[in-house]
Amino acid sequence: MLILIQVAEVSPEADLEQVEVMQKKFDDFQSDLKANEVRLADMNVIAMQLMTLGQTEAAVKIQTQLEDLNQKWSSLQQVTQEKADKLGSAHQVQRFHRFVFIIRLGIYLIFSEF
Secondary structure (H helix, E strand, O other): OOOOOOOOOOOOOOOHHHHHHHHHHHHHHHHHHHHHHHHHHHHHHHHHHHHOOOOHHHHHHHHHHHHHHHHHHHHHHHHHHHHHHHHHHHHHHHHHHHHHHHHHHHHHHHHHOO
16 A cells, blocks of 8 residues: 655745744644554564564565554655645745844834934
């Protein structure tokens, strides 16, 4: 089974609100990922139990599937962490831009009173 996961890329034109919406969606995705981590652990336990039943051919197949699944899970976690880092950086950049805008607006208002 092939699972495709697409996490939206943060465009340079994204504003703070867009980044916060993407962060919320990403947080929901990470919650789902955590829930599936428990299922994966349970599946590993069941697979180990099945491999001890004595059927060599079935045990080899189960071991191969288990290794493949665990490797894909590890890759998914790595990609998820990379996306989290990018989203966090984008959020910091947009907060900085918002701060600069507010400071500029304040300076403009101060000088427009003179």
